[in-house]
Amino acid sequence: MPIQWTKEVEKYKEELVKDLQDLVQIPSVLDEAEATSEAPLGPHIKEALDWMLEKGSGDGFTVKNVENLAGHIEAGEGEDLLGILCHVDVVPAGEGWTYPPFEGKVENNRLYARGAIDDKGPTIAAYYSLKIVKNLGIPFTKRVRMIIGTDEESNWRCVSHYFEQEEMPSIGFAPDADFPVINAEKGLMDFDLIFHSAKQSEERSSLELHSFRSGERYNMVPDFARAVLTPYRDQTYLLQEFEEYLKAADLTGEYFIESGELTIDLHGKSAHAMEPDDGKNAGLHLLSFLSNFKLDGRAKAFCEFAAANLHKDSRGNTLGIAGKDEVSGDLTMNAGKIRYSQDEAFIGLNVRYPVTYDMDNAITALASRMKEAGIEIANKKDAKPHHVDGDDPFIQTLLKVYEDQTGDKGKLLAIGGGTYARSLEKGVAFGALFPGKEDVAHQKDEYIELDDLFKATAIYAQAIYELACKK
Numbered sequence: 316m317p318i319q320w321t322k323e324v325e326k327y328k329e330e331l332v333k334d335l336q337d338l339v340q341i342p343s344v345l346d347e348a349e350a351t352s353e354a355p356l357g358p359h360i361k362e363a364l365d366w367m368l369e370k371g372s373g374d375g376f377t378v379k380n381v382e383n384l385a386g387h388i389e390a391g392e393g394e395d396l397l398g399i400l401c402h403v404d405v406v407p408a409g410e411g412w413t414y415p416p417f418e419g420k421v422e423n424n425r426l427y428a429r430g431a432i433d434d435k436g437p438t439i440a441a442y443y444s445l446k447i448v449k450n451l452g453i454p455f456t457k458r459v460r461m462i463i464g465t466d467e468e469s470n471w472r473c474v475s476h477y478f479e480q481e482e483m484p485s486i487g488f489a490p491d492a493d494f495p496v497i498n499a500e501k502g503l504m505d506f507d508l509i510f511h512s513a514k515q516s517e518e519r520s521s522l523e524l525h526s527f528r529s530g531e532r533y534n535m536v537p538d539f540a541r542a543v544l545t546p547y548r549d550q551t552y553l554l555q556e557f558e559e560y561l562k563a564a565d566l567t568g569e570y571f572i573e574s575g576e577l578t579i580d581l582h583g584k585s586a587h588a589m590e591p592d593d594g595k596n597a598g599l600h601l602l603s604f605l606s607n608f609k610l611d612g613r614a615k616a617f618c619e620f621a622a623a624n625l626h627k628d629s630r631g632n633t634l635g636i637a638g639k640d641e642v643s644g645d646l647t648m649n650a651g652k653i654r655y656s657q658d659e660a661f662i663g664l665n666v667r668y669p670v671t672y673d674m675d676n677a678i679t680a681l682a683s684r685m686k687e688a689g690i691e692i693a694n695k696k697d698a699k700p701h702h703v704d705g706d707d708p709f710i711q712t713l714l715k716v717y718e719d720q721t722g723d724k725g726k727l728l729a730i731g732g733g734t735y736a737r738s739l740e741k742g743v744a745f746g747a748l749f750p751g752k753e754d755v756a757h758q759k760d761e762y763i764e765l766d767d768l769f770k771a772t773a774i775y776a777q778a779i780y781e782l783a784c785k786k
């Protein structure tokens with residue numbers, strides 16, 4: 316008779332919730348001010364890592380602390396290694412919580428805490444799944460290693476350090492994103508378009524742009540933009556047009572004149588750069604609006620470029636970098652940071668490209684086209700795409716396990732973001748957020764539904780059994 320994983324999880328429910336509460340009560344936020352050689356990411360992060368490792372050794376697992384940046388909990392035997400990659404650091408609580416963020420209060424069948432879904436809940440689920448398989452006394456054919464990172468929310472120093480010293484698992488999953496299985500993650504490239512065009516035209520009647528500012532992060536659609544201009548004689552007309560523009564685009568904004576300067580603010584809608592079309596880019600809207608006026612020469616080039624090449628074109632069609640593939644969908648492009656002043660003029664882009672796309676080639680071609688327009692491409696940062704073939708038996712096993720435990724069809728997901736799974740050579744994200752559930756990671760009143768916590772535990776237990784206990 317096959318093992319009833321849900322029944323096995325049933326036996327551990329209380330203990331599991333209690334442990335999760337203990338773990339979320341450690342406010343393991345990066346604290347570099349309090350960092351020491353013993354606690355390189357701060358005392359609470361070390362406390363959370365120690366807590367996990369002590370739990371592991373208390374339950375009879377082999378554990379290892381890798382220089383207080385990461386650690387592992389291991390069971391089983393065999394040549395191959397199955398990795399389960401989790402993390403115990405959390406982002407700061409932030410304001411406005413209904414429940415204390417570091418308590419783990421259970422209400423409405425939900426456990427509320429910072430880290431409940433990202434990633435302490437899934438970490439405890441994975442831990443109990445390994446404990447359940449071990450306690451059933453089923454012989455292993457592989458080693459199973461839970462790898463515990465402590466810097467996922469910041470700089471991934473944990474895993475980069477860990478894998479410099481420790482074995483890379485032959486297969487692995489990270490319970491740090493969504494079910495069913497994310498096997499394709501687009502490549503991510505940030506770069507700046509720097510405008511070197513001539514500083515001034517001598518035309519007197521033109522509207523002078525002093526400064527422009529929008530966006531703080533490459534990976535967000537900016538929801539606010541501010542332009543500071545010299546007031547000029549057609550100003551009433553400009554402001555009327557601004558009102559019209561806002562109305563037509565269903566946006567809001569305001570303007571004021573102070574010490575001889577006209578300031579125009581525009582409010583858009585923020586969104587993650589994974590899908591810029593979910594937001595309204597305040598910066599591009601305002602640049603596009605300004606491009607309709609007779610600006611000074613340098614500002615004219617800047618605004619017109621944005622209006623013609625970036626505004627309402629999140630796929631890079633006009634720039635000539637568009638691309639798509641079946642596995643991962645469209646290339647997306649977000650103008651996340653826009654700056655214009657006496658000293659600098661640049662637009663910072665975040666491009667997310669499909670797994671089969673040749674970004675090196677595309678960026679070289681783009682750079683030579685831009686050069687002709689007096690624009691330089693600089694400050695490039697690239698993270699290559701991550702993809703594990705969907706036909707791989709490892710992936711097929713995860714899908715089957717998901718179907719067995721949920722009764723739902725398991726399918727492969729491709730995303731524009733980067734999950735923890737990409738630090739494994741052959742790794743995928745596998746849970747723990749179920750399809751259709753609200754994603755509350757990094758938000759106030761973060762929670763995990765207890766039923767989902769238990770279901771995830773059953774899924775991970777069966778996955779360990781199928782992947783590491785069978786021949």
Ligand SMILES: [Zn+2]
Nearest residue numbers: 433434467491
């Ligand atoms: Zn996470």
